[in-house]
Amino acid sequence: MALIVQKYGGSSVADPDKIANVANRVLKGYMDGHRMVVVLSAMQGETDRLINLAREMGDPPDPRELDVILATGEQVTVSLFSMFLKAEGVHTTSLLGHQACIYTDKAYGRARIVGIDASRIKELLKKGRIVTVAGFQGVDEVGNITTLGRGGSDTTAVAVAAALKADLCEIYTDVEGVFTTDPRVCKQAQLLPKISYDEMLEMASLGAKVLEIRSVGFAKHYNVHLRVRSTFSEHPGTLVCPEDEEMEAIPVSGVAFSTQEARVSITGVPDRPGIAARFFEAVAQANIVVDLIIQNSSVDGRADITFTVPKGDLLRTLEIVQQVGKEVGTREILSDEHIAKVSIVGVGMRNNAGVASRMFAALSQAGINIMMISTSEIKISCVIEDKFTELAVRVLHDAFGLDQPRVGKG
Ligand code: ADP
Ligand code: ASP
Ligand code: MG
Numbered sequence: 001m002a003l004i005v006q007k008y009g010g011s012s013v014a015d016p017d018k019i020a021n022v023a024n025r026v027l028k029g030y031m032d033g034h035r036m037v038v039v040l041s042a043m044q045g046e047t048d049r050l051i052n053l054a055r056e057m058g059d060p061p062d063p064r065e066l067d068v069i070l071a072t073g074e075q076v077t078v079s080l081f082s083m084f085l086k087a088e089g090v091h092t093t094s095l096l097g098h099q100a101c102i103y104t105d106k107a108y109g110r111a112r113i114v115g116i117d118a119s120r121i122k123e124l125l126k127k128g129r130i131v132t133v134a135g136f137q138g139v140d141e142v143g144n145i146t147t148l149g150r151g152g153s154d155t156t157a158v159a160v161a162a163a164l165k166a167d168l169c170e171i172y173t174d175v176e177g178v179f180t181t182d183p184r185v186c187k188q189a190q191l192l193p194k195i196s197y198d199e200m201l202e203m204a205s206l207g208a209k210v211l212e213i214r215s216v217g218f219a220k221h222y223n224v225h226l227r228v229r230s231t232f233s234e235h236p237g238t239l240v241c242p243e244d245e246e247m248e249a250i251p252v253s254g255v256a257f258s259t260q261e262a263r264v265s266i267t268g269v270p271d272r273p274g275i276a277a278r279f280f281e282a283v284a285q286a287n288i289v290v291d292l293i294i295q296n297s298s299v300d301g302r303a304d305i306t307f308t309v310p311k312g313d314l315l316r317t318l319e320i321v322q323q324v325g326k327e328v329g330t331r332e333i334l335s336d337e338h339i340a341k342v343s344i345v346g347v348g349m350r351n352n353a354g355v356a357s358r359m360f361a362a363l364s365q366a367g368i369n370i371m372m373i374s375t376s377e378i379k380i381s382c383v384i385e386d387k388f389t390e391l392a393v394r395v396l397h398d399a400f401g402l403d404q405p406r407v408g409k410g
């Protein structure tokens with residue numbers, strides 16, 4: 001008899017029939033004798049609908065009140081789900097974030113879980129109940145409702161699994177697991193029977209939204225036995241687990257992409273100590289996360305700095321950079337929203353030479369110009385024009401032999 005945490009995403013609970021389908025899946029585990037904790041997302045499209053509704057009251061909406069309205073999306077699904085089970089005569093209890101004692105910091109809209117008191121969930125499980133927890137939400141130290149950021153129900157599930165020391169945490173979604181790349185963009189994408197925590201962290205941070213990045217961080221830190229599976233099939237899906245020798249033999253495991261960033265270039269900045277710090281300190285103070293940065297070598301004592309920020313932060317970044325630019329002196333400040341970042345990820349990169357050159361050659365053969373490059377131990381990212389995103393993903397997928405079916409057990 002195992003303790004299992006299952007999380008179902010928005011498309012899995014998109015309407016009453018789908019909620020009934022999820023309830024029947026959960027019931028099967030329960031009837032097999034397992035203790036079941038279920039974490040649910042809001043119905044597909046509901047969080048977006050609530051954000052748009054809130055914007056009608058003034059844009060941007062007040063962050064505290066936005067979290068109050070966003071938390072209602074998950075409140076609806078946990079209650080519908082529990083109503084269905086109760087009508088079937090099953091003992092179940094739904095819990096909102098604060099009732100499940102999911103404590104967060106006070107960063108509305110992107111709160112971090114700082115602790116979970118799992119005693120109430122444990123008590124209910126002891127009584128033989130199925131416990132349903134609203135994903136994506138928590139409560140700060142003074143009782144304000146907070147939300148964890150988009151895709152945050154994955155994090156709720158993994159954090160609850162860690163707090164309960166669950167035997168298994170299953171993330172159910174609308175694809176059969178983690179693929180070599182987004183199966184909606186590349187038809188040749190192959191299901192990975194397993195992927196290491198570190199590769200999954202990179203894939204998630206580079207744009208693969210199949211798992212939210214913080215959920216993977218939690219899983220790695222607490223060694224959660226994590227599986228990604230489909231709500232609509234019986235396929236065992238993908239195991240997310242510690243690295244092994246088999247993984248190290250493969251130079252590239254996956255291709256990720258993101259079109260969520262914009263590029264800012266500051267030309268003709270004085271090339272002397274402290275100038276880059278002036279710009280980036282000011283941007284950081286506005287809580288804007290800078291991703292890739294390049295600086296070219298100086299000509300006549302002046303250099304160019306180029307970096308990327310989330311598209312939503314571009315206008316604010318330009319204001320800040322223009323202000324600092326006035327103080328230190330620059331030639332021009334330019335920006336470009338039509339960029340994409342394509343990345344290859346693999347723990348095997350550490351021991352395989354020539355991966356970067358293969359990537360650059362594949363992109364150039366497809367006529368794709370590389371604007372920026374960034375590398376880490378297990379990933380290489382290139383910034384390109386966004387109109388080439390899908391072509392770049394397919395070309396890289398092919399260049400690293402990812403079209404071949406993966407054998408091996410997860
Ligand atoms: P949910 O609502 O269940 O949380 P998401 O939409 O957040 O689902 O995540 C699932 C989606 O992630 C898939 O439909 C797929 O398009 C996308 N995705 C992106 N990259 C990958 C990948 N490498 N493997 C699987 N799915 C991916
Ligand atoms: N409902 C939230 C969202 O759409 C959280 C989640 O689904 O994980 O982002
Ligand atoms: Mg998701």
